Amino acid sequence: SCFCELNSDVDHCTCSVNNVDSLNNLKLYPRLQNILQRDYFKFFKVNLNKDCPFWKDNSQCSSKDCHVNQCEETQLPDGIKDEDSKYKHSKESQGEKCDDNKGTLGKLDRTISIEDKEAFDSWKKHDDAQDNFCELDDDSSESSSYVDLQLNPERYTGYNGPSAHKIWNSIYEENCFKPEANDYIAYIQSADKVMCLEKRVFYRLVSGLHSSISTHLTAIWQFKDPFTNKVTWGPNVKEFKRRFDPVTTDGEGPQRLKNLYFTYLVELRAIAKAAPYLNKESYYTGNQTEDRHVKNLVKEFLSEISSFPAHFDETQLFKDEFNNPIKLKEEFKSHFRNISKIMDCVGCDKCRLWGKLQTRGLGTALKILFTNEDQQCKSPLNTETNCNNLQLKRTEIVSLFNAFGRLSRSIHEINQFRSKLN
Ligand code: FAD
Numbered sequence: 001s002c003f004c005e006l007n008s009d010v011d012h013c014t015c016s017v018n019n020v021d022s023l024n025n026l027k028l029y030p031r032l033q034n035i036l037q038r039d040y041f042k043f044f045k046v047n048l049n050k051d052c053p054f055w056k057d058n059s060q061c062s063s064k065d066c067h068v069n070q071c072e073e074t075q076l077p078d079g080i081k082d083e084d085s086k087y088k089h090s091k092e093s094q095g096e097k098c099d100d101n102k103g104t105l106g107k108l109d110r111t112i113s114i115e116d117k118e119a120f121d122s123w124k125k126h127d128d129a130q131d132n133f134c135e136l137d138d139d140s141s142e143s144s145s146y147v148d149l150q151l152n153p154e155r156y157t158g159y160n161g162p163s164a165h166k167i168w169n170s171i172y173e174e175n176c177f178k179p180e181a182n183d184y185i186a187y188i189q190s191a192d193k194v195m196c197l198e199k200r201v202f203y204r205l206v207s208g209l210h211s212s213i214s215t216h217l218t219a220i221w222q223f224k225d226p227f228t229n230k231v232t233w234g235p236n237v238k239e240f241k242r243r244f245d246p247v248t249t250d251g252e253g254p255q256r257l258k259n260l261y262f263t264y265l266v267e268l269r270a271i272a273k274a275a276p277y278l279n280k281e282s283y284y285t286g287n288q289t290e291d292r293h294v295k296n297l298v299k300e301f302l303s304e305i306s307s308f309p310a311h312f313d314e315t316q317l318f319k320d321e322f323n324n325p326i327k328l329k330e331e332f333k334s335h336f337r338n339i340s341k342i343m344d345c346v347g348c349d350k351c352r353l354w355g356k357l358q359t360r361g362l363g364t365a366l367k368i369l370f371t372n373e374d375q376q377c378k379s380p381l382n383t384e385t386n387c388n389n390l391q392l393k394r395t396e397i398v399s400l401f402n403a404f405g406r407l408s409r410s411i412h413e414i415n416q417f418r419s420k421l422n
Helices: 018-038 078-081 085-093 105-111 114-131 159-177 180-191 197-219 237-244 253-273 274-280 290-306 326-345 349-370 394-421
Strands: 044-046 145-150 221-224 233-234
Touching: 018 078, 018 145, 018 253, 018 290, 044 105, 044 349, 044 394, 159 197, 197 221, 197 237, 197 253, 197 394, 233 253, 233 274, 237 253, 253 274, 253 290, 253 349, 253 394, 274 290, 326 349, 349 394
Parallel strands: none
Antiparallel strands: 044 145, 221 233
């Protein structure tokens, strides 16, 4: 039996985690660490200055551990700068010649008027947005900038208390699904039997992400010597135990860790499904040797994934005619988009950066799994499918790989904690 085969009993996966552990720790984790250090994957463009769209009293943590170092333009590879409209515009205004056809409509561009093209662009934007599970930042905004993820690691920042709890509360209370009012008595008796599969999947994905964040901050905890004030970083086994032990969590801890494995398997499936697309990507940074090398690293990584049987079958979702699947899918999307917007309310820049990146990565995985459903991509568990209609921006590919990298790191860390607890 497998760890988390997706069926109506999704909340009670019974099988062992050993298979996932050995795939991850021996094969995927080392490869991913290697990939994520490369230029294409480590520069992430993000807007950390957006206002919180949901509430006003949004105080910001001023601790230096929450600070994010942003990149200077000179640190960026030329290829990434060239693809970026912000730098492209500044180049154009400096009188540099630009290739009008690069990455746009090519020949077609010359046959349509400016107005038509603007209308086309705006419709294209609208169309793309329909598929998205996340609000993407406006890349051309002056407030967006590049961050080197390798230089700003996700770790303990000290962000906690009412501000952090308000975020997690509003995610669970307002944006995870709830049983209908008339199902309330049944809900009290057993939530599993009332909530449909899709809604339970939604909760497990969010909870898995939450567990992953908790794992990182406990794995790279800050210890301060009370006498010398000297700071050191390392795993805090006691804190990990507090967050996941059945005794201190009313029995919830182990299920929360299982949810993390669940989220991992969903993202793994999305990457496997998008493999034909990802294998064709050029990973362009402007340095031919580097780009070829990264393409090979990704290829080897994807081939490793393809040898592992898929444990998540997305075709089981949004198919039950009694549950109005079209409406349900729209609700699923809109709840997830809300969660991505809540990330602009996180009061610590470092947490906001990684929160945005990980929700965007999960949103990209959902986009891969649930768009193109009527196309060839529908074939269940098929990694060879050619997802012709799939279109991913660089920011989505970077988010997807880094988000999966975070989950992969969590599984690695959980094993380290496990060995210390035994
Ligand atoms: P919290 O983690 O705040 O959890 C609140 C409540 O949610 C718990 O009491 C429990 O009832 C429930 N809960 C906990 N885990 C789960 C789960 N897996 N599934 C379902 N329910 C759960 N802090 C850092 O130090 N570094 C970071 O990088 C960082 N990033 C963050 C990113 C985001 C988006 C947010 C919202 C917070 C982040 N934080 C970060 C803060 C961190 O997540 C905790 O809020 C903080 O450490 C306080 O933890 P806590 O023990 O009070 O419980």
